[in-house]
Amino acid sequence: MFELLGIPPQVLMGQLLLGLINGSFYAVLSLGLAVIFGLLNIINFAHGALYMAGAFVAWMLLNYLGIGYWPALILAPLVVGTLGVILERTMLSRLYHLDHLYGLLLTFGLALIIQGLFRNYYGISGLAYQIPDVLSGGQNLGFMFLPNYRAWVVVASIVVCLGTWFMIEKTRLGAYLRAATENPTLVGAFGVNVPLMIMMTYGFGVALAGFAGVLAAPIYSVNPIMGEQLIIVVFAVVVIGGMGSIMGAIITGYVLGIVEGLTRVIYPEGSAVVIFVIMAIVLMIKPEGLFGRPV
Amino acid sequence: MAIAEKSNNPESSSALVEPVTQTAGMSKLHKAIFAVLLIALIILPFLVYPIFAMKVMCFALFAAAFNLLLGFGGLLSFGHAAYFGGASYVAAHAAKVWGFTPELAVLTGTAAAALLGFAIGSLAIRRQGIYFAMVTLAFAQMVYFVALQAEFTGGEDGIQGVPRGDLFGVISLADNIALYFFVLAVTFGGILLLYRIVHSPFGQVLKAIRENEPRAISLGYDVNRYKLIVFTLSATLAGLAGATKSLVFQLASLTDVHWSMSGEVVLMTLLGGMGTIFGPLVGAGVIVTMQNYLATFGAWVTVIQGVIFVIGVLMFREGIIGVLARWLKKPL
Numbered sequence: 352m353f354e355l356l357g358i359p360p361q362v363l364m365g366q367l368l369l370g371l372i373n374g375s376f377y378a379v380l381s382l383g384l385a386v387i388f389g390l391l392n393i394i395n396f397a398h399g400a401l402y403m404a405g406a407f408v409a410w411m412l413l414n415y416l417g418i419g420y421w422p423a424l425i426l427a428p429l430v431v432g433t434l435g436v437i438l439e440r441t442m443l444s445r446l447y448h449l450d451h452l453y454g455l456l457l458t459f460g461l462a463l464i465i466q467g468l469f470r471n472y473y474g475i476s477g478l479a480y481q482i483p484d485v486l487s488g489g490q491n492l493g494f495m496f497l498p499n500y501r502a503w504v505v506v507a508s509i510v511v512c513l514g515t516w517f518m519i520e521k522t523r524l525g526a527y528l529r530a531a532t533e534n535p536t537l538v539g540a541f542g543v544n545v546p547l548m549i550m551m552t553y554g555f556g557v558a559l560a561g562f563a564g565v566l567a568a569p570i571y572s573v574n575p576i577m578g579e580q581l582i583i584v585v586f587a588v589v590v591i592g593g594m595g596s597i598m599g600a601i602i603t604g605y606v607l608g609i610v611e612g613l614t615r616v617i618y619p620e621g622s623a624v625v626i627f628v629i630m631a632i633v634l635m636i637k638p639e640g641l642f643g644r645p646v
Numbered sequence: 647m648a649i650a651e652k653s654n655n656p657e658s659s660s661a662l663v664e665p666v667t668q669t670a671g672m673s674k675l676h677k678a679i680f681a682v683l684l685i686a687l688i689i690l691p692f693l694v695y696p697i698f699a700m701k702v703m704c705f706a707l708f709a710a711a712f713n714l715l716l717g718f719g720g721l722l723s724f725g726h727a728a729y730f731g732g733a734s735y736v737a738a739h740a741a742k743v744w745g746f747t748p749e750l751a752v753l754t755g756t757a758a759a760a761l762l763g764f765a766i767g768s769l770a771i772r773r774q775g776i777y778f779a780m781v782t783l784a785f786a787q788m789v790y791f792v793a794l795q796a797e798f799t800g801g802e803d804g805i806q807g808v809p810r811g812d813l814f815g816v817i818s819l820a821d822n823i824a825l826y827f828f829v830l831a832v833t834f835g836g837i838l839l840l841y842r843i844v845h846s847p848f849g850q851v852l853k854a855i856r857e858n859e860p861r862a863i864s865l866g867y868d869v870n871r872y873k874l875i876v877f878t879l880s881a882t883l884a885g886l887a888g889a890t891k892s893l894v895f896q897l898a899s900l901t902d903v904h905w906s907m908s909g910e911v912v913l914m915t916l917l918g919g920m921g922t923i924f925g926p927l928v929g930a931g932v933i934v935t936m937q938n939y940l941a942t943f944g945a946w947v948t949v950i951q952g953v954i955f956v957i958g959v960l961m962f963r964e965g966i967i968g969v970l971a972r973w974l975k976k977p978l
């Protein structure tokens with residue numbers, strides 16, 4: 352077997368896989384942020400809290416109603432998406448005429464409420480969620496052991512990301528969406544119900560967060576604070592990629608996850624901050640982000 | 647360099663901040679308020695627990711420093727905990743390990759916050775609006791991780807048992823009342839300095855940039871330089887508050903650099919009134935008092951803070967002092 356920089360290949364591949372898993376979550380979450388930002392022009396600070404809510408909904412479905420992983424993979428994003436739609440209708444829609452920073456402040460407040468409520472009822476020790484039977488165990492690839500569930504997370508996230516990309520870039524609905532991003536007034540004049548589209552977009556964006564939460568539930572323990580650290584890293588990912596491009600958000604997510612994994616092998620102390628350092632470098636060289644449009 | 651010409655076009659006011667009418671020098675009303683405030687603060691430690699009063703003052707300075715950036719500069723930083731907490735760590739380290747006298751420890755912490763603010767600010771001003779908020783938050787999280795992992799910060803324990811020391815090497819601050827008057831001098835001085843900055847020609851240019859950035863650029867102002875200066879000033883004074891707080895509690899901990907601390911200072915400013923002089927002080931007083939009385943309710947404090955955020959943004963964007971100023975038809 353080969354060795355790289357004196358690092359055993361098992362360690363390297365293991366960390367690369369971990370990085371790819373993290374990258375999957377970065378990609379799905381930053382994709383949701385980018386979709387929401389495109390149409391609503393707000394940054395959804397509650398994204399991390401709704402990701403956590405997705406994991407909790409899956410846990411509740413299993414423990415209170417006996418509904419397993421596979422239905423939860425559909426149901427939990429629907430629940431979270433519905434919650435998002437309600438939040439958009441009752442609160443966010445009142446802020447569109449104001450400075451976009453108010454949207455950030457409002458969703459920050461929502462994040463505190465959601466997170467605080469879950470902490471009150473479930474503490475912060477975390478709840479276990481079983482890996483579904485079909486996906487337990489793993490494959491011995493010769494150079495490393497690949498747990499089935501982790502492979503599934505990577506595959507599922509790629510499918511969802513590409514599906515979203517396809518919907519936005521290649522379908523008629525996506526064309527309306529992109530048009531409304533450019534000029535909502537004009538699109539409205541053509542008879543498209545723009546407020547409905549905005550509502551559904553927010554619902555879809557946070558449903559993606561809920562989906563990521565269900566994917567995460569068996570890997571990380573279901574925990575009220577699971578979203579808060581993640582969302583700040585995802586913000587950095589979004590700054591690095593720029594939110595102008597859907598594919599850009601996806602690619603940046605995966606690549607940064609892998610970079611983080613590699614850093615953990617080469618210089619473990621730096622793994623927590625490497626994404627922020629990359630952000631600083633990108634701000635120096637290309638402030639609008641790797642895939643962003645210059646302003 | 648040309649001195650600010652006022653850009654007081656009321657039509658171009660930014661949606662984020664209500665414009666504040668300007669008066670030259672300190673108005674009689676403001677003088678009177680500051681005087682009453684000072685007298686009240688001199689009596690206060692004999693009425694309430696001095697540590698609590700000092701906490702309020704430190705947070706009032708923190709919020710006022712933050713308001714310089716948001717309310718008068720129009721820049722929303724979501725990472726001010728980095729300067730507050732960073733200075734708190736450096737001051738605690740200077741007092742405990744290097745044996746600095748309290749005033750030198752506070753100055754060292756403040757200087758560290760100034761450097762950090764300059765470094766982060768020079769990168770963050772490359773982006774605007776929402777991106778600016780995200781960049782500052784991300785850098786603050788980086789500071790948090792450094793504080794978590796570095797040797798001198800003591801990780802999860804923080805720096806405990808920070809000596810209060812002797813002021814100028816002679817006056818012992820071990821007594822709460824003695825320390826109180828040191829903290830009063832520092833925070834009140836800091837707040838007066840902020841008042842001076844806001845009402846200086848520099849402050850006028852800041853407001854011009856906030857109201858209409860392209861116009862300020864076309865008038866020949868180097869907008870990025872102004873933004874960097876105000877960012878650094880705000881970080882410095884936030885650092886002054888954090889360094890002082892580390893002496894009061896004899897502790898520098900991860901709480902001070904956590905993102906929720908950045909959120910708290912935004913909440914204080916929003917609640918009190920963005921872009922007002924006295925709003926952040928009131929907001930800090932309300933939030934710290936609330937935390938004090940609700941401490942036993944645990945995570946409900948977070949929920950209540952979130953609710954205040956939501957209500958504040960949806961229906962109460964002027965803040966307490968903003969509403970008061972509108973009723974009285976006077977800038978406060």
